[in-house]
Every structure is written in structure tokens, then in C-alpha cells.
Amino acid sequence: MIPAWLSRLLATLRPRAHERRLQDEIASHLDALAAREASRGIGSEEARDRARRAFGSIESAKERYRDQARFRALENAVRDIRFALRQYRKSPAFTIAAVVSLALGIGANAALFSFVNAILLKHLPVPQPERLHVLRSSSGMVGLAYAEIERFRRDGAQLGTFLGSFPMDVSFSLGQQPEWVPAELVTGDYFRTLQIQAERGRLLDQRDLDAAAGNPVCVISDRLWQTRLGGAPDAIGRTILINTRPYTIVGIAARGFRGTDLLRPSDIQIPITRLSDFMPSFASDSRFDWRSRLFFLSTIVRLNSSVSASEAQALLTRLQRGWLQEKKLDPHETILLAAGAGGFSSHENMGKPVSILLGVSLVVLLIACANLATLLLSRTSARAHEFTLRLAIGGSRGRIFGQVLIESTLLAVFGTIAGILAAYGIAQVLLAFLNRTTPAIHQLHIGIDSEVLGFVAIIAGLSVLLFGTAPALQAARAASPGSSSAGNTRAGAGLRRTFVVAQIALSFLVVLSAGLFAETLRHLSTLELGYVPDEISAIDIRPASGGYAGERASRFYKQLVDRLRSTPGVRAAATALGPHIEGGVKMTIQAQSGERKYQANLLAVSPGYLETFGARILAGRDFDPADRSKDEGGFIVSEHLARSYFHGRQAAGNYLLLDGRKIPVVGVVSNIRDANLRDGSLDTVYQNVDKLLTSSLTVYVRCAGSCRPLLPTIRKTIHDFDPSTPILSLVTMKTEIEGTFSTEQALGFLSMLFGGLALILVAAGLYGVLSYSLTRRTREIGIRTAIGALPADIIRLFASEALIMLALGTLIGVPCSLAAVNLLRSQLFGVTPHDPGALLVCSGCIAATVILSSIAPIRRALTIAPQQALRVD
Amino acid sequence: MPGKSDILQGTLDLMVLKTLETLGPLHGYGIALRLEQLSDNMLELNQGTLYPALLRLEQKGWISSEWGESENKRRARFYSITKRGRKQLRAETANWERFTGIVTRVLAGGVE
Numbered sequence: 001m002i003p004a005w006l007s008r009l010l011a012t013l014r015p016r017a018h019e020r021r022l023q024d025e026i027a028s029h030l031d032a033l034a035a036r037e038a039s040r041g042i043g044s045e046e047a048r049d050r051a052r053r054a055f056g057s058i059e060s061a062k063e064r065y066r067d068q069a070r071f072r073a074l075e076n077a078v079r080d081i082r083f084a085l086r087q088y089r090k091s092p093a094f095t096i097a098a099v100v101s102l103a104l105g106i107g108a109n110a111a112l113f114s115f116v117n118a119i120l121l122k123h124l125p126v127p128q129p130e131r132l133h134v135l136r137s138s139s140g141m142v143g144l145a146y147a148e149i150e151r152f153r154r155d156g157a158q159l160g161t162f163l164g165s166f167p168m169d170v171s172f173s174l175g176q177q178p179e180w181v182p183a184e185l186v187t188g189d190y191f192r193t194l195q196i197q198a199e200r201g202r203l204l205d206q207r208d209l210d211a212a213a214g215n216p217v218c219v220i221s222d223r224l225w226q227t228r229l230g231g232a233p234d235a236i237g238r239t240i241l242i243n244t245r246p247y248t249i250v251g252i253a254a255r256g257f258r259g260t261d262l263l264r265p266s267d268i269q270i271p272i273t274r275l276s277d278f279m280p281s282f283a284s285d286s287r288f289d290w291r292s293r294l295f296f297l298s299t300i301v302r303l304n305s306s307v308s309a310s311e312a313q314a315l316l317t318r319l320q321r322g323w324l325q326e327k328k329l330d331p332h333e334t335i336l337l338a339a340g341a342g343g344f345s346s347h348e349n350m351g352k353p354v355s356i357l358l359g360v361s362l363v364v365l366l367i368a369c370a371n372l373a374t375l376l377l378s379r380t381s382a383r384a385h386e387f388t389l390r391l392a393i394g395g396s397r398g399r400i401f402g403q404v405l406i407e408s409t410l411l412a413v414f415g416t417i418a419g420i421l422a423a424y425g426i427a428q429v430l431l432a433f434l435n436r437t438t439p440a441i442h443q444l445h446i447g448i449d450s451e452v453l454g455f456v457a458i459i460a461g462l463s464v465l466l467f468g469t470a471p472a473l474q475a476a477r478a479a480s481p482g483s484s485s486a487g488n489t490r491a492g493a494g495l496r497r498t499f500v501v502a503q504i505a506l507s508f509l510v511v512l513s514a515g516l517f518a519e520t521l522r523h524l525s526t527l528e529l530g531y532v533p534d535e536i537s538a539i540d541i542r543p544a545s546g547g548y549a550g551e552r553a554s555r556f557y558k559q560l561v562d563r564l565r566s567t568p569g570v571r572a573a574a575t576a577l578g579p580h581i582e583g584g585v586k587m588t589i590q591a592q593s594g595e596r597k598y599q600a601n602l603l604a605v606s607p608g609y610l611e612t613f614g615a616r617i618l619a620g621r622d623f624d625p626a627d628r629s630k631d632e633g634g635f636i637v638s639e640h641l642a643r644s645y646f647h648g649r650q651a652a653g654n655y656l657l658l659d660g661r662k663i664p665v666v667g668v669v670s671n672i673r674d675a676n677l678r679d680g681s682l683d684t685v686y687q688n689v690d691k692l693l694t695s696s697l698t699v700y701v702r703c704a705g706s707c708r709p710l711l712p713t714i715r716k717t718i719h720d721f722d723p724s725t726p727i728l729s730l731v732t733m734k735t736e737i738e739g740t741f742s743t744e745q746a747l748g749f750l751s752m753l754f755g756g757l758a759l760i761l762v763a764a765g766l767y768g769v770l771s772y773s774l775t776r777r778t779r780e781i782g783i784r785t786a787i788g789a790l791p792a793d794i795i796r797l798f799a800s801e802a803l804i805m806l807a808l809g810t811l812i813g814v815p816c817s818l819a820a821v822n823l824l825r826s827q828l829f830g831v832t833p834h835d836p837g838a839l840l841v842c843s844g845c846i847a848a849t850v851i852l853s854s855i856a857p858i859r860r861a862l863t864i865a866p867q868q869a870l871r872v873d
Numbered sequence: 874m875p876g877k878s879d880i881l882q883g884t885l886d887l888m889v890l891k892t893l894e895t896l897g898p899l900h901g902y903g904i905a906l907r908l909e910q911l912s913d914n915m916l917e918l919n920q921g922t923l924y925p926a927l928l929r930l931e932q933k934g935w936i937s938s939e940w941g942e943s944e945n946k947r948r949a950r951f952y953s954i955t956k957r958g959r960k961q962l963r964a965e966t967a968n969w970e971r972f973t974g975i976v977t978r979v980l981a982g983g984v985e
Contacts, residue, residue: 004932021950025901025924028949032902033920035945056919064925068932 012070012078022065030055076399077406084407094379095411097764098372102415102463104757105365107422108750109459112358114427114452119263120351121451123341125256126194128302131160132340133309135299135316137333144299146272147292149187151323152301152316159312160304163193164297165260165344168278170268171726173241174228178726181224183242183268184259185278190269191219191253193302194260199225201236201251204269208250214273218247222255224267242270244724245277260300260343263350272297279696280553292327298344301337309337350434353743353827357430357750360513364754364761365459367506369466370499371765376408376471377496378772387475401476408468416460423448423456426750433746470495493776496769497805503765504809504846507758509817511845514748514755515838516821516828521748523830524741530672531613533733537707539699540728541718554690557697560721561606564701567717569710572612575697577604577689587685589645590657600641601674601681604689610636610669612702620652620667623688633688634666640682642668656685676740678829707732747827759845763853766805770798770857778864786866794861802854806847813846814839885926886935887969890962893936893954900941900949901927927952935961 002010011018033051038044052058066072088095123129135144149164156162164187172181184190188206196203199222208215218240220229229235239246247270259266275290276283282290303312316335324331380387387400427446474495543556557575564573587602607623618639635656642651642665655662671682689697703710715730731739738745774781781794821833831838892907893899899907904927905920912918930936935958943949954962 004934007932022924024948025950026921028900028943028947029902029905029920031947032943032945032949054920056921058921061919061921061924064922065928068925068928 008069008071009074012075015070015075018066018069022062022069026055026058026061076402080403080406081410083403084410087407088410094375095414098375098411099414099418101368101371101757101761101764102411103418103422105361105368106416106419106456106460106463108361108426108754109358109365110420110423110448110452110456111426111430112354112361113455114423114446114448115350115354115430116358117449117451117455118446119345119354120342122262122345124194124260124262124343125254126196128195129341130339131302131305132193132343133301133303133312133337134340134344135301136336136338137320138336143295143297145292145295146187146290146297147327148295148320148323149297149299150291151319153187153189155319156312156315158304159307159315160302161189161193162299162301163187163190163260164272164299165190166272166296166298167259167261167264167266167344169728170242170270170278171244172228172268173244175241178241178244178724180726180728181268182259182264182266183218183270184266185272185275186269187272187297193300194257195302196257197254199252199254200233201249203251203253204271208271209273211273213276214271216245216247216274217250217271218242219251219253219269220249221253221258221265221267223258225252242268243277260298262343262345300340300343313337350743353747354430356513356824356827357747357754359823360510360751360754362459363506363510364758365463366466367503367510367758367761369463370503370506371761372408372411372467373470374496374499374503374765375768376404376467377474377499378768380404380471380475381772383475397476401472404472404475405464405468408471409464412460412464412468415463416456419460420448420453420456423452430746430750433742433749435742470499493769493773496772497801500762500765500769500805501808501812503758503762504806504850505813505816507755507762507846508810508813508842509820510751510758511755512817512821512838512842513824514751515842516824516831516833516835517744517748517751519831519835519838520827520829521741521744524677524744527673527677528671529737530615530670531733533737534706534708535704536613536700536702536733537711537714537731538733538736539701539714539718539730541699541725542696542728543722543725553696556722556725557606557699560699560718561608563717563721564699564714567713569703569713570701571704572608572702573699574609574612575606575689575699576609577697587658589685590660591645592655592657598641598645598683599681600637600683600685602685602687603674604687606689606697609700610672610686612700613672614702615672616670618668618670619650620665622667623686623690625690634664636667636669636686637665638671638682638684639668640671641684644683677737678741744827744829755845759849762846763849766802766850767853767857769805770802770854771860773801774798774857774861778868781861781864782866782868785864791862795858798854798858798861802850806850810843810846814843883965884969885922886930887962887965889923889926889930890935890954890958890965893952894959894962898941898951898953900943900951902943902949904952930958933961934958 030048030051033054034044034047037047037050042050055061124132126132137144143166144164146164149162152159152162166185168183168185169180170183171178172183173179186204188204188209191203192205198219201219203219204217208217220235225231225235229238235249236251238249240249241247253269259269270278279290282288282294301312301316303309313335316337317333320333320335321331324333390400391397431446541560543553561573561575564570585602587600589598589600590596591598605623607625610617610622619642620636623633623636637645637651637656645651645656646654651665651668654665656665657663669686672684673682674684701707701714707714711730711732715727718727718730777797781789781797784793818834818839825833888908889904892904892911896903896907901920901923905918905923908918927936927938931938931952935955936952937955938950938952941949941951
């Protein structure tokens with residue numbers, strides 16, 4: 001037994017079978033009626049008449065039967081769709097142009113929304129993520145100390161539970177070749193706060209932390225369990241090597257859980273009290289109590305349902321001030337609570353750029369819609385006869401409105417399907433760019449999921465309303481009797497011009513942002529670096545993960561540098577503290593006399609570092625490896641700083657004033673820009689890294705010529721030197737620098753793509769309007785020419801139409817886009833949002849587009865001969 | 874026009890079901906004929922309106938139909954009542970009786 005709706009649906013899709021049955025039944029009924037009359041002795045003509053009378057209106061019976069048999073509204077829609085498809089097949093150029101412009105608009109939006117969704121809108125996969133709040137301190141300090149969190153745990157328990165986390169890559173080994181795995185060092189309430197369950201085994205708790213030096217245990221992610229341990233059930237209790245130390249796996253975290261930062265997933269959680277395995281120089285320094293002096297833990301609180309964020313903020317601030325006073329530290333700090341549903345995922349890097357790109361692509365979609373509206377309005381005007389005819393033979397205005405709207409919807413459907421395909425391509429491009437700054441972006445599962453599809457459905461629906469309503473209304477109106485009349489077409493022309501003006505105005509925003517981002521990119525890529533980035537490569541390698549600490553670590557680096565120096569093709573090698581990218585530590589120096597303060601970057605480097613970067617010693621000398629004194633030694637300053645600090649006085653042999661102490665300057669070196677180009681200053685102070693006790697340095701190598709072909713040799717040299725220490729990264733400085741502004745590259749590339757697209761759409765819209773206006777006015781032009789109008793008059797006629805639209809578009813577009821580009825300020829470099837040059841170039845591009853796209857219609861207008869005017873209907 | 878009355882909405886369904894229950898499988902013409910006879914031509918029935926009604930009953934699953942041959946060797950579609958149709962008929966009959974009962978009582982009351 002099939003339900004009624006299904007049988008009606010089937011009948012709607014296959015109306016013929018039902019129609020035949022109806023035909024046969026009526027025929028046989030009439031025959032039977034006639035036969036009865038005939039049997040009463042009535043003539044066959046008369047009998048048939050009587051039969052028909054008894055039966056009633058055959059047509060009305062058929063109509064009622066059809067209404068019962070099928071869904072008539074759906075049937076009409078199917079018929080309209082078939083008709084629309086035929087229409088589109090007749091004008092493939094129009095159809096392709098319309099679908100492609102919609103596809104690019106919708107595709108760009110879908111792709112960017114998938115990023116915004118993954119970066120900004122995703123929550124940690126934990127219960128009630130909205131209860132989580134990230135703790136920040138007003139001073140902008142990176143994190144809290146372990147002892148501080150312990151204090152909160154003890155005295156702030158009525159607020160909720162607290163977790164602290166320090167992300168760190170660790171070397172992980174099942175006994176063979178170690179590999180780098182992202183991990184987190186965590187506090188005891190980590191899992192309790194997140195309310196994560198164990199997939200297998202147990203999770204970490206306070207007892208693991210409180211044991212002397214912490215229990216050597218860890219929890220691993222389901223992913224690591226599956227990929228490295230094959231999902232084996234005996235993984236619980238198994239011993240693995242983390243930074244060469246044995247650790248026992250006590251549990252597997254719930255499937256899908258990979259730590260507190262979605263942009264940097266972690267696969268292992270380790271008790272923070274095992275710090276000495278990971279940062280031996282800090283943890284083993286007896287003069288330095290890392291528990292209360294190392295402010296390195298990112299902190300999250302899960303508030304109880306009865307506690308408000310402001311209450312928690314007040315109490316935590318009070319607790320922290322008390323604690324800071326106890327520790328004799330600056331107590332002027334306030335704890336701030338920020339939404340923590342997304343964990344520590346930092347969107348500062350990418351959130352803003354992708355949001356900007358999403359905004360720009362929405363504007364491009366608006367332009368595409370306005371463009372489609374113009375094109376469709378022209379088509380409706382051209383089809384006025386068809387609509388009038390349909391109305392005359394009994395079609396309803398509603399059906400004509402519906403028909404035109406269905407045509408628009410059909411375009412949107414094709415555009416959306418093509419758009420989703422385009423979205424994959426656009427997302428790949430963006431991924432390729434962002435991958436260089438944030439490799440973890442691959443972990444985000446950026447893709448076209450149900451949320452993205454929902455968003456696409458919404459924007460596609462809104463698009464249909466935007467570009468489909470006006471043409472449909474126009475068609476329904478045009479279908480009034482005797483309406484090819486001038487009044488209606490003039491209204492249509494006005495609407496079309498309005499849409500073109502809107503396109504021009506909107507394109508200002510898109511083209512101006514493209515110009516600003518292009519300028520930003522140009523400034524970044526032409527900066528004087530002070531070295532040849534392709535000739536230098538940076539090696540991130542941490543002997544601590546191979547089990548070396550303190551003196552052994554420094555020896556490891558020295559021997560590695562010596563080994564590298566003797567490698568063929570290598571001209572120099574040296575080390576520095578921390579990656580060059582981060583530009584060292586910010587420091588403040590006082591002027592020798594007076595109140596003035598200088599900001600500079602403090603970089604700890606080994607002797608030979610400056611030579612490795614090809615910097616010139618302008619005065620004094622480089623650090624001396626033989627210099628073994630235990631004090632801090634001297635500083636080397638950059639030329640830029642020397643000039644502003646010493647005002648032309650001799651720098652070498654002079655001193656810098658730092659915290660009231662005079663630190664001697666041993667040399668002046670040519671400027672080297674650090675790889676963080678954006679806020680990198682040229683004021684740098686170098687200190688000798690050999691004076692510091694550290695177990696984590698970056699090694700730099702300068703090659704004779706490009707380093708790229710030498711990278712495998714370098715890798716092999718390091719492996720031969722110590723196979724047990726994995727290389728964290730080995731890239732040329734060129735790659736590293738490009739990585740730092742890949743976001744800007746993505747912004748520049750995509751915004752220029754969007755800008756070009758906007759200009760093409762404007763050109764297409766204007767061309768369409770002018771061409772249509774030309775066909776409408778052929779007669780007028782013919783007559784004007786006949787009565788003596790000169791080509792200049794004809795040109796004026798059309799040029800003025802185009803120029804008025806340009807002027808109106810500029811008038812609206814410039815102030816609006818100038819207001820909007822203020823939002824881009826934080827993403828720009830070397831150029832302000834209201835840069836007059838950028839605005840001028842942008843206006844020039846748009847004006848050129850308008851002029852170029854009106855040339856062809858105007859030239860055609862000039863060739864119209866008076867005779868042609870007569871042939872126009 | 875006294876004597877002839879319009880068919881109340883829904884009553885046609887009831888009469889068709891009853892006819893099919895009493896007489897067994899029947900074609901459209903036969904049903905029309907039967908209704909005409911029983912009502913002594915008192916019903917204003919355009920026979921053509923029977924077919925949308927038959928289709929509706931069939932879609933609801935109360936009757937089924939198949940092609941067959943009529944008494945005078947013609948191809949005709951025969952309708953027969955289904956199990957669900959019988960159930961529906963019983964329910965509708967009860968409804969109808971209750972309804973006519975109420976109407977009769979009201980009318981009787983109006984006379985007093």
C-alpha cells in the first residue's frame with residue numbers, strides 16, 4: 001500500500017499513464033450510457049448527446065480528476081523548470097557567464113566561511129564548553145606560574161576548577177627512531193576541568209603531579225593510539241620514550257580530543273611537575289624556583305553555574321595580588337576572563353585575515369548579484385512580448401512572476417553547485433598560503449561540512465532574492481496589456497542603472513582593499529634585510545630531547561657547529577637563542593643622561609653569528625670564543641641603535657645604561673632585520689649566548705650560494721653527528737621569512753583576485769546596460785543622424801550615460817569604502833588605510849573599466865545608418 | 874427545483890463504498906447507475922464527478938481497481954472495496970447515523 005502523497009508524486013512525474021486511464025474510462029462510460037439510450041430505441045446521434053448530458057462537463061471532470069491525481073503546483077514548477085532550461089540552452093553564453101560569476105561569488109564565500117567556521121567558531125570537543133574561560137593578566141604576561149594556579153585551586157575552589165597547560169613538542173619513541181609529537185605539560189585538574197572521559201585506562205590527576213618530581217606517566221590521544229600503536233589494547237601500561245625518558249601510558253583520552261588548542265593539537269598530556277625532562281636548565285637551576293617564577297602556563301577555569309565571570313575576575317584578582325605580594329613581585333595585576341569555549345586557539349594570526357576575506361567575498365557576491373539583476377532585467381524587457389502574450393491567453397500574473405523567479409532560482413542552483421566545487425579550489429589556495437605560517441591549520445579539518453553547506457544555502461537563497469525579485473516583478477508588471485509602452489521600459493532602465501551604480505560603488509571597496517594589501521605585500525617583500533636569506537638556513541634542534549642538559553647541551557651545540565663548518569659548501573655556522581623569527585626579547589635601555597628610554601631587541605648569539613649572517617663589523621669586534629669571564633660580557637649594538645643612542649659619538653668602548661648598570665659596548669654591526677618583518681625594528685642589542693646556561697638554541701648555517709640544494713647534505717651531517725636527536729625543522733631563511741608573511745600573501749593574492757573579479761563584473765554589467773540601451777534607441781539614433789547629428793553628439797549621448805553612473809558610483813563608493821577600510825588597519829604594513837595613492841590607483845582602475853567597457857557599444861552606435869532605424873520595429 | 878438535492882461533501886464517498894460493499898466489483902458506469910436507481914433520480918449527480926472521487930478513494934487505499942471486461946464485452950475499470958475501505962465504511966456509517974440522528978432531533982425540536 002503506497003501512501004497517497006507518493007502515488008500523487010509518481011503521477012506528477014509521469015502524467016501520461018494517468019491521462020490515458022482517464023481518457024479510457026470516460027470513453028467507456030460514455031459508450032455505456034449511449035448504448036443504454038440506444039437500447040431504448042433512440043437514434044445514435046441523440047443517444048450520444050443524452051449520454052454527454054448525463055455525464056456532465058467532460059473537461060471539468062478531467063480537471064478535477066487531474067487535481068486529485070497529481071500535485072498541480074509541483075507540476076507547474078516542473079514545467080517552468082523545463083521551460084527555463086530550454087531558455088538557458090538557447091543562450092549558452094549568458095548562462096555560462098551568469099553561472100560562473102555566481103559560482104565564484106558563492107564559492108569564495110563557502111571557502112572562506114569554512115575557514116572562519118573552523119578557526120573562529122569551533123569549540124573544544126568537551127561538555128558545556130561555554131563554561132570555560134581563559135585567564136589573562138592585565139599586564140599582558142604570557143601565563144601564570146604553577147604555584148599561582150595551585151593557589152587558585154586551593155582558595156578559589158568555590159569558583160570552579162582550573163587547568164594550566166604548556167604546549168611543547170617532545171620527541172616520542174617506541175624504541176626506534178624518535179619523532180616529534182606535539183604535547184602539553186599540564187596541571188593536575190586538567191582533565192577534570194575539561195570534563196574529558198578516558199577512552200581506555202585512566203586520565204591524569206593530582207596524585208600524578210604531587211608525587212616526588214611527578215609520576216612519569218602520560219595520557220595519549222586516540223589518534224596517536226591508532227596511528228602509532230595500532231589501537232592495540234595492551235597500550236595501557238606500555239612504556240614509551242619521551243625525550244629519551246621512560247614514561248608509562250596510563251590512558252587514552254576520549255576520541256576526537258586533542259588538547260586545549262584547536263590550532264595546535266596535542267597528542268600527549270604529561271604532568272607539569274616532570275618539567276626537568278623538558279626544560280632542564282630551568283627546572284634544575286637551584287637558584288630559580290620554576291614553580292613560582294616561571295609564568296608560562298596558559299590557564300583555563302571552568303566556572304560553576306552559579307558564578308559569573310565578573311565575580312570570578314574580582315576574586316581571582318584578589319587571590320593573585322595576595323600571592324604576588326607574598327612572592328615580593330609587582331602586585332599591580334588584574335586577572336581578566338575571556339571566553340574559552342575554543343580553548344587557547346589563537347585567532348589573532350588568521351582569524352582577522354579570513355574574516356576580512358570573507359567580508360570582501362560577500363561584497364563580491366553582492367556585486368555578482370547586482371550584475372545578474374541587470375542582465376536578467378534586460379532579458380525580461382526583451383521578453384515583454386512573451387509575457388504579454390501569456391497573459392492574453394489566460395496565464396496569471398502570479399504564474400509569470402513564479403516563472404521568472406524559478407528561472408533565477410535555477411541559475412542560483414547551478415551557481416551554487418559549481419560554487420561548492422570552486423570552494424574546494426579556493427580553500428586549497430588559501431590553505432597553501434596559511435600552511436606556511438600555521439602548519440597546524442591542516443589539523444583543523446577545514447572542509448565543506450554541514451555548517452558550511454547551511455551557510456551556502458542561506459547566502460544562495462538571499463542571492464536569489466537579491467537578483468531575482470526585481471526581474472520577476474518587472475516581468476509580472478510588463479505583462480500588463482499594452483505595456484511595451486515606454487513608461488515601463490523606462491522604469492526598467494532606471495532600475496538597471498541603479499544596479500550598475502551599486503556595482504561601481506561596491507567595487508571601490510573591493511579594489512581599494514586589494515590595492516592596500518598589494519602595497520602591504522610590496523613593502524614587506526622589498527624590505528632591506530641586511531643579509532641574503534637564501535644563503536642562510538636555520539636548524540631547530542633540541543639536544544634536551546636527546547637527553548642532554550646544561551653543559552652537555554652547550555657542548556652538543558659547539559660540536560655540531562664545528563661539524564657543520566667543516567661540511568663542504570658551508571661557509572659559516574653559529575647559534576642563537578630562540579628562533580630568529582621571534583626577534584629576541586624586548587628590552588628597555590635608558591639614555592646615558594636624561595630621561596629618554598630606548599626600545600631594542602635583545603638577541604643572545606654565539607661568536608660567529610654576525611659573520612654567518614654576512615653582517616659587517618663597523619667598529620670594535622665580534623664576541624670572542626676565548627672570552628671566558630663569568631659576567632655578562634659586553635654588548636654589540638646595531639648601527640641603527642648606535643646612531644640614535646650615541647648621537648654620532650664613538651660607540652665601541654662606550655656603554656649602554658641598563659637597569660642603572662653600565663654594560664660595555666664591544667662592537668657595532670651593520671643592521672640585520674629580524675624575520676618578524678611586520679614589527680621588526682632595526683634597534684638590536686646582541687649578547688654572547690655562551691654566557692647563558694641554556695639547552696635550546698637555533699643553529700644557523702651560511703652556504704656558498706643558495707642553501708636549498710645543500711639541505712639534504714646538512715640533514716645527513718646532523719644525523720651522522722647524533723642520530724638520536726631528531727631535527728625539529730631545517731629550512732632556509734628565505735622559506736622562513738616568506739612563512740612569516742604568508743598571511744599577507746594570501747590577503748594580497750585573494751583580494752587582488754576578488755578585485756579583478758569585481759572589475760570584470762562591473763564591465764559586464766555596464767556593457768550589458770549600454771548595449772541594451774543601444775538596441776532600444778536605434779531608431780532615435782537613426783533619426784538624429786538623419787537630421788544632422790554629428791558623431792560627437794552620439795558619443796555624448798552614451799558617454800554621458802556611462803559617466804553619470806561612474807560619478808554616482810564614485811560619490812557613494814569612495815566615502816563608504818574609506819570608512820570600511822579602517823577595519824583593515826591592523827593588517828596593513830607601510831601603508832595607511834587612507835593612502836591617497838592607493839585611492840587614486842583604485843579610482844583609476846574603476847574609471848578605466850567603465851570607459852573601456854563603454855567603448856564597444858558607443859562604436860556600434862556610431863555605425864548606425866538612418867536606414868537601419870526604419871527596420872527596427 | 875424541489876425533489877432534487879445536491880450531494881453533501883463526503884456523502885458521495887460513503888455511497889460509493891456502500892455500493893461496492895453490497896454489489897462487489899463494479900465499473901464507474903455501474904456505480905453511477907446504481908446510485909441513480911437507489912435515489913430514484915432524486916440526486917443531482919454529474920456522473921463525471923464520480924471519477925475524481927473514485928481516484929481519491931483509491932489513493933486513500935479504501936478501494937482498489939483493475940482493468941476488466943464489462944457485461945457487453947467492453948474494456949472497463951472495475952473498482953472493489955478493500956479491507957480498509959470496509960473499516961472506513963463502518964466508521965463513516967456510524968458517524969452518519971449519529972449525525973442524521975442529531976439533525977432529526979434538532980428538526981423535531983424546532984417543530985414543537
